[in-house]
Amino acid sequence: MTVVGAMLPHVVDSDHDRWREHAACRDSDASLFFPAGSTGAAIEQIEAAKAVCATCPVRDDCLRFALETNQDDGVWGGRDEIERRRLRRVWREGNHTARHPVSV
Numbered sequence: 001m002t003v004v005g006a007m008l009p010h011v012v013d014s015d016h017d018r019w020r021e022h023a024a025c026r027d028s029d030a031s032l033f034f035p036a037g038s039t040g041a042a043i044e045q046i047e048a049a050k051a052v053c054a055t056c057p058v059r060d061d062c063l064r065f066a067l068e069t070n071q072d073d074g075v076w077g078g079r080d081e082i083e084r085r086r087l088r089r090v091w092r093e094g095n096h097t098a099r100h101p102v103s104v
Helices: 018-022 041-054 058-067 081-093
Strands: 005-006 100-103
Touching: 005 058, 041 058, 058 081
Parallel strands: none
Antiparallel strands: 005 100
């Protein structure tokens, strides 16, 4: 388990989003990471997307970006929509310090 220092709220500076250049998904079809639904065939698609994320050297940066910019849809940093909502809820209910660690 790693810890992501999610800085919520935080303004994302696009100049510091160079992590995308190193993302394992950069050459993948983006639709893999945005399944239609969360049941049936979408479950297999979500697992396939998470498998790509599992090999990614910038997975934590991707998850941080998704949390900081409130990405509601898709798989980001190896987490689906439900998992990211849970992380946000834990953060909101917990200590609201400027730098609150989010367990990944």
